[in-house]
Amino acid sequence: MSSELPQLTASDFASDQDVRWCPGCGDYSILAQMKKMLPTLGLPRENIVFISGIGCSSRFPYYVNTYGMHSIHGRAPAFATGLKSCRDDLQVWVITGDGDALSIGGNHFMHAIRRNIDIKIVMFNNRIYGLTKGQYSPTSPIHKITKSSPLGSIDRPLNPLSVAIGCEASFVARSIDVNIKHLGDMLHRAAMHKGTAFIEVYQNCNIFNDGAWDYATDRQTKQENTLQLEHGKPLIFGKNRDKGIRLNGTVPEIVELGKGVSEDDLLFHDERAEEPTLAYLLSRFRHPEFPEPIGVFRDVQREIYDQELRRQIEDSRKKRGTGDFDKLFQTGDTWTVGSSA
Amino acid sequence: MSTSLEGPAKVTKPVETLAGATVRLAGDSGDGMQLAGTQFTNTSALAGNDVATFPDFPAEIRAPRGTRAGVSGFQLHFSSNDIYTPGDTLDCLVAMNPAAFVTNIGDLRKGGTLIVNEDEFVKKNFDLAHIDKNPLDESDLEKRYRVIRVSMNKLTDLAVKEVGLGNKESARCRNFLAMGLLYWLYGRDVEPTLRFIEAKFGNQPTVAEANRLALNAGWNYGETTEAFISSYRVDKAQLSPGTYRNMMGNELLAWGLMAAARLSQKELFLGTYPITPASDILHVLSKFKHFGVYSFQAEDEIAAMASAIGAAFGGFMGVTTSSGPGIALKSEGIGLAIMLELPVLVVNVQRGGPSTGLPTKTEQADLFQAVLGRNGESPMPVVAACSPSDCFDVAIEAWRIATRFMTPVMILSDGYIANGAEPWRIPKFEDLAPIPIKHPDARKDDDPPFMPYQRDELLARPWAIPGTPGLMHRVGGLEKQDVTGNVSYDPDNHQHMTHTRAKKVENVAEVIPPLQVNGPEQGDLLVLSWGGTYGACKTAVELCQRQGLSVAHAHLRWVNPFPKNIEQVLRSYKRVLIPELNMGQLNMFIRSKFLIDTIGLNKIKGRPFDVAEVAEKIQQVIAAK
Numbered sequence: 001m002s003s004e005l006p007q008l009t010a011s012d013f014a015s016d017q018d019v020r021w022c023p024g025c026g027d028y029s030i031l032a033q034m035k036k037m038l039p040t041l042g043l044p045r046e047n048i049v050f051i052s053g054i055g056c057s058s059r060f061p062y063y064v065n066t067y068g069m070h071s072i073h074g075r076a077p078a079f080a081t082g083l084k085s086c087r088d089d090l091q092v093w094v095i096t097g098d099g100d101a102l103s104i105g106g107n108h109f110m111h112a113i114r115r116n117i118d119i120k121i122v123m124f125n126n127r128i129y130g131l132t133k134g135q136y137s138p139t140s141p142i143h144k145i146t147k148s149s150p151l152g153s154i155d156r157p158l159n160p161l162s163v164a165i166g167c168e169a170s171f172v173a174r175s176i177d178v179n180i181k182h183l184g185d186m187l188h189r190a191a192m193h194k195g196t197a198f199i200e201v202y203q204n205c206n207i208f209n210d211g212a213w214d215y216a217t218d219r220q221t222k223q224e225n226t227l228q229l230e231h232g233k234p235l236i237f238g239k240n241r242d243k244g245i246r247l248n249g250t251v252p253e254i255v256e257l258g259k260g261v262s263e264d265d266l267l268f269h270d271e272r273a274e275e276p277t278l279a280y281l282l283s284r285f286r287h288p289e290f291p292e293p294i295g296v297f298r299d300v301q302r303e304i305y306d307q308e309l310r311r312q313i314e315d316s317r318k319k320r321g322t323g324d325f326d327k328l329f330q331t332g333d334t335w336t337v338g339s340s341a
Numbered sequence: 342m343s344t345s346l347e348g349p350a351k352v353t354k355p356v357e358t359l360a361g362a363t364v365r366l367a368g369d370s371g372d373g374m375q376l377a378g379t380q381f382t383n384t385s386a387l388a389g390n391d392v393a394t395f396p397d398f399p400a401e402i403r404a405p406r407g408t409r410a411g412v413s414g415f416q417l418h419f420s421s422n423d424i425y426t427p428g429d430t431l432d433c434l435v436a437m438n439p440a441a442f443v444t445n446i447g448d449l450r451k452g453g454t455l456i457v458n459e460d461e462f463v464k465k466n467f468d469l470a471h472i473d474k475n476p477l478d479e480s481d482l483e484k485r486y487r488v489i490r491v492s493m494n495k496l497t498d499l500a501v502k503e504v505g506l507g508n509k510e511s512a513r514c515r516n517f518l519a520m521g522l523l524y525w526l527y528g529r530d531v532e533p534t535l536r537f538i539e540a541k542f543g544n545q546p547t548v549a550e551a552n553r554l555a556l557n558a559g560w561n562y563g564e565t566t567e568a569f570i571s572s573y574r575v576d577k578a579q580l581s582p583g584t585y586r587n588m589m590g591n592e593l594l595a596w597g598l599m600a601a602a603r604l605s606q607k608e609l610f611l612g613t614y615p616i617t618p619a620s621d622i623l624h625v626l627s628k629f630k631h632f633g634v635y636s637f638q639a640e641d642e643i644a645a646m647a648s649a650i651g652a653a654f655g656g657f658m659g660v661t662t663s664s665g666p667g668i669a670l671k672s673e674g675i676g677l678a679i680m681l682e683l684p685v686l687v688v689n690v691q692r693g694g695p696s697t698g699l700p701t702k703t704e705q706a707d708l709f710q711a712v713l714g715r716n717g718e719s720p721m722p723v724v725a726a727c728s729p730s731d732c733f734d735v736a737i738e739a740w741r742i743a744t745r746f747m748t749p750v751m752i753l754s755d756g757y758i759a760n761g762a763e764p765w766r767i768p769k770f771e772d773l774a775p776i777p778i779k780h781p782d783a784r785k786d787d788d789p790p791f792m793p794y795q796r797d798e799l800l801a802r803p804w805a806i807p808g809t810p811g812l813m814h815r816v817g818g819l820e821k822q823d824v825t826g827n828v829s830y831d832p833d834n835h836q837h838m839t840h841t842r843a844k845k846v847e848n849v850a851e852v853i854p855p856l857q858v859n860g861p862e863q864g865d866l867l868v869l870s871w872g873g874t875y876g877a878c879k880t881a882v883e884l885c886q887r888q889g890l891s892v893a894h895a896h897l898r899w900v901n902p903f904p905k906n907i908e909q910v911l912r913s914y915k916r917v918l919i920p921e922l923n924m925g926q927l928n929m930f931i932r933s934k935f936l937i938d939t940i941g942l943n944k945i946k947g948r949p950f951d952v953a954e955v956a957e958k959i960q961q962v963i964a965a966k
């Protein structure tokens with residue numbers, strides 16, 4: 001690779017295709033932050049691949065001027081696994097939605113994460129099926145009334161981060177489509193992580209589920225309803241940063257700072273904790289009982305599937321030499337029928 | 342290689358020469374029949390015979406001992422002639438217990454040799470096999486067969502006593518005793534099996550020693566018992582000159598895939614999920630990491646397919662292997678590969694269906710699935726292996742076509758070919774034709790834009806791989822605009838692209854060899870076969886030709902598209918007979934495509950054709966004209 005890479009800008013990552021999302025869709029912002037972040041990685045465009053499944057979010061690869069594949073519903077992590085296993089030199093992103101990743105693609109989502117293959121999964125969570133026009137998704141709240149649940153959904157929703165952490169994820173983060181700086185930071189952190197990185201992005205579908213994340217985005221309420229995670233810092237939130245989370249035994253509780261409670265009494269965030277217990281606990285904070293954390297929940301190093309696969313191949317070659325077909329064919333019992341026989 | 346024991350003594354009884362023989366070993370699945378059969382096969386092949394085998398596994402891993410469900414069989418046909426099938430009727434049956442006896446005796450020819458382990462013919466085992474009295478007491482048994490009653494339990498215990506094994510371990514050596522007896526009967530050398538024992542049990546010296554003792558005891562029993570007055574010999578077959586080894590279909594398919602990768606200067610990515618009877622391909626390939634094999638055991642069949650496509654997108658040789666039920670799960674992925682126009686190999690080792698069907702039995706009923714089994718107009722080339730050794734060539738040929746035409750290719754094998762073994766003439770690697778692949782070169786920003794769906798004269802599109810500057814492009818399952826590859830909903834474009842994809846697959850016929858005919862160029866009857874029925878059809882046709890019938894045989898290797906001359910071949914005969922292990926799938930393709938009134942011969946029993954069944958049908962059809 002040439003050492004003097006031209007300095008790329010966001011517009012270098014724009015493809016020539018018209019973006020076809022509904023006006024006002026949260027997807028635009030995520031696309032914009034991605035295009036802004038990519039040049040900061042110093043990677044040539046041809047070494048980046050976006051792979052998606054099916055759904056509104058999965059149109060994403062068409063709009064980025066890198067290599068891309070718009071695959072089939074739910075399977076993007078599996079396509080990405082094949083590609084990344086073979087091609088260490090590529091940075092591989094998976095773009096997916098809540099239905100794509102957690103419903104039809106739940107199995108691949110789970111297994112990509114537990115293998116810790118070096119791919120970056122960005123899941124746009126709008127808590128609805130957009131492309132098929134408004135059915136409830138695996139993250140829709142229970143009792144939600146949609147086209148396919150006129151009397152209210154009786155499906156209990158999945159918590160995407162809890163699922164990812166339960167699958168031994170090595171990197172887990174959450175951001176929000178309209179928090180553009182935070183979102184850009186999270187995408188960058190994911191890009192730098194070695195192993196599977198999973199980001200859940202709260203994304204507004206203004207057509208079929210408008211306002212699903214208002215509590216987390218509304219100017220008036222967002223500071224009360226979200227909590228920005230920082231490594232090594234106590235869990236503090238609120239407009240006046242006067243509230244915190246404390247552990248009472250193993251149960252988290254909201255406390256007001258002052259009045260006998262100091263920052264030192266609070267739970268401190270540790271994204272590098274060996275055990276996923278804290279990350280899991282944080283993933284359970286749900287509105288309205290708790291502020292919902294945004295930021296990096298977990299960022300640890302562990303064995304990476306594709307590296308191990310290549311290591312086995314290299315080790316075998318070192319030990320046995322590059323495979324020789326003639327030798328292989330002749331190994332074991334053979335017999336010769338002579339032309340003279 | 343030296344062993345602690347001397348080989349058995351020399352044969353002293355008279356020796357009769359045979360052209361060949363078909364022998365089946367049948368016993369409980371825990372009795373080691375597959376191992377014994379495989380050893381007997383290797384030894385016969387090393388003796389220069391042509392061999393063909395038919396292992397018949399029970400569906401359960403370990404069905405209750407002594408039951409009919411637990412019977413495992415291994416059939417071997419060896420000959421001094423060229424042979425193409427594991428034989429119809431048995432010349433010799435070894436039955437290790439009553440269940441094996443009742444389920445197999447029907448296949449033993451009149452006058453054939455029946456060797457039974459009489460120690461197992463006791464009340465308890467009759468109950469397990471659901472028979473009410475000792476079948477060995479039937480009065481006409483000795484009239485029908487030459488019955489050799491061997492007290493295998495006692496003889497084995499006696500033989501291995503000196504190494505001090507427990508009862509259970511001692512019982513495990515009975516298959517070696519039976520082998521020893523067969524080796525004596527058919528004049529086989531025990532040396533290769535002694536080497537095998539050393540290699541397999543070398544780190545368990547007592548077990549190794551016990552197996553050697555049992556093998557020699559079996560051989561010596563043949564030499565000393567009065568039950569045998571003579572033994573047999575089968576001379577070397579006149580195979581074409583070369584070095585041979587005995588190989589199974591699945592092994593050769595795996596080797597063929599590896600060779601195809603090297604011939605195209607690619608590395609092989611296998612994305613797969615375990616399924617009977619295809620898993621051995623995964624087992625073999627996972628051992629060969631130093632050949633550049635990336636083997637990935639996916640979470641399911643769908644992911645296996647998807648990962649292979651991902652690898653193909655990255656410029657690797659992407660392969661997935663499965664059987665019918667798994668192929669059903671992969672079909673959406675295969676459809677995507679057709680749309681992306683990426684080279685991927687999909688291997689279907691067919692088994693009995695539908696649904697879970699008969700996992701350990703053979704069938705050819707996935708032809709419709711291979712050719713048609715996807716949503717939309719989604720053509721793909723399909724090639725079928727005709728024998729264990731053909732698996733090697735088919736794998737290479739499939740990859741040659743996949744890369745030349747930028748298309749997924751389906752390789753059909755079946756349980757019979759996959760687990761069957763025969764001598765394979767070892768090629769020199771340098772004699773195998775390379776598979777040239779060209780990826781488009783990098784472009785600069787001011788070069789004209791890259792067109793991912795621009796086609797060559799055979800309609801293949803370029804294989805541009807990530808990492809190449811200036812060729813960034815997006816592919817996907819939505820309909821493509823011709824040339825640019827952009828998403829297009831234009832009605833005329835869809836029609837054009839549908840035709841283009843179909844025409845591209847038809848173009849494969851431009852590069853595959855024409856259909857060959859074995860026999861007269863025109864006549865009363867043509868037998869048209871495909872896949873694993875090749876051997877039975879060829880043998881039956883040759884038999885009928887020797888009887889003076891006007892019959893020829895043609896075998897299809899590519900079942901989609903058909904070779905260009907097929908219609909002209911079919912129309913050169915008064916009738917066309919299509920034997921298949923299904924309800925008539927090729928037959929329906931031929932009838933609908935050419936409007937020829939072909940005749941089917943259809944068997945759906947989970948077993949291959951007997952030569953006699955096909956021959957009889959040929960005679961019948963010709964007589965009825």
Ligand code: SF4
Nearest residue numbers: 022025056130205206
């Ligand atoms: S349907 Fe919803 S998610 Fe889909 S593009 Fe429109 S606004 Fe966005």
